[in-house]
Amino acid sequence: MNQISRREQNRLDKQNRLLSAAIKVFADAGYSGASMDVIAAEAGLSKPTLYHYFPSKEALFEAMMAAPREQMMLAFTPAPGKDLVDQLLDFAWAYADTVMRPDFLSLARLIIGEAHRFPDVGRDYQDSGPDKVLAGLMTFLIAQRDQHRLTFEEAELAAEDFWGLILSAPRNRALHVPNADISQEILARYIHNGIRTFLRAYSTNPEADLARLAKAISARHAEK
Amino acid sequence: MNQISRREQNRLDKQNRLLSAAIKVFADAGYSGASMDVIAAEAGLSKPTLYHYFPSKEALFEAMMAAPREQMMLAFTPAPGKDLVDQLLDFAWAYADTVMRPDFLSLARLIIGEAHRFPDVGRDYQDSGPDKVLAGLMTFLIAQRDQHRLTFEEAELAAEDFWGLILSAPRNRALHVPNADISQEILARYIHNGIRTFLRAYSTNPEADLARLAKAISARHAEK
């Protein structure tokens, strides 16, 4: 007597299992290398059942790519009342912890590798991933500019600079070399350096902010 | 009566044709999606001939990836006697023109997409591509620091910053969205902004260098 009938319940459950299996197998073997039999088996179902839920391999692939998009890159909401420097640190670590996760990197490799054959998937990812983060970052930076804490002409470029400074180096490396797990220490080195460079170029009061950053870094270091 | 016999000549010619065909087909279809028949046909040969030159699909793939590595990322040699700002511009454009070329991007997508299954290929690319460029950039930046034109503590981080500032944004976008050809204007916007930010953070005389940059930019603009 549920709102959701037992049928519907099973349906959703199996669909989720299929999508999870798909993400795993596709990420592991690539689109062409993945087999529908293997995906079905991974989900504990048979191939015709899979075809009952998704009409083709392509459809499954696209459905699988649509699913995680929603949740994977939530807009960052800066904690109010905190200092600029602390917020930049929070922001950097929030995205570093998402973007550098092995499963996230696998998915990124898959999207990039298949971008030729699935241009929609690549574009949708760009729209709902990087571009969404960028938009959030921009509004944050503009707010800081309004408070005369930062100075720049084009918010978009400032946001791109921030992203490029903190994460492009370790992420590109991780995309090329899958096994090299980037430790938190190495990541911290890039992030701290990136924020330092960003503040030097964009802060209205670099000396104070750099001192603030140094203090925040040693505080974080101590609490570990 | 050549040094190179006609046999050897044919051999090399066919090998090159096979490697070119392989690069084309693999980049287009991915490793699993590419077929040895298609590669052979693309080279104007038959499949057993292909197998005469390369023992397996894997071997062909790895040989194909080894070939372009050598030439694709030549170390940048800064023109002597030029100003720091001009050299940074030269450097940025030299790599932008390489890295953003459609065929180069296709290759990068392939490498990233197959990094899971071919970790050696990914690592070798990182070593002989990005890391080699980074090393060249580092020696250049250190030379500039010795002349008191730049200031930084760790050359590696400064070099990563430069790279991240000028090319990470357009390149990541291009990796995700293959068809969106990034125009020279858009590229110039990123590069000029990246160098501006870099100079603000690293120059010993930012005002002068930024003025120099503005002049160099309008000069380039005029000659077009």
Place this chain on the structure above:
DNA sequence: CACTTTCTTTACTTGTCAGTAAAGTTTTCT
């Protein structure tokens, strides 16, 4: 020019994979 060696092809073998037909099972509704 004949003969040997190397290279190249046509014609297979074996295995795998996307997708489906038809039969069997579970759930829902009366």
Place this chain on the structure above:
DNA sequence: AGAAAACTTTACTGACAAGTAAAGAAAGTG
């Protein structure tokens, strides 16, 4: 409970792909 609907499975088809055997063509050599 029993009929009807929705779901799932076993068992298959046709196509294509990696790799090979054996015959055929092209070079180099005496």
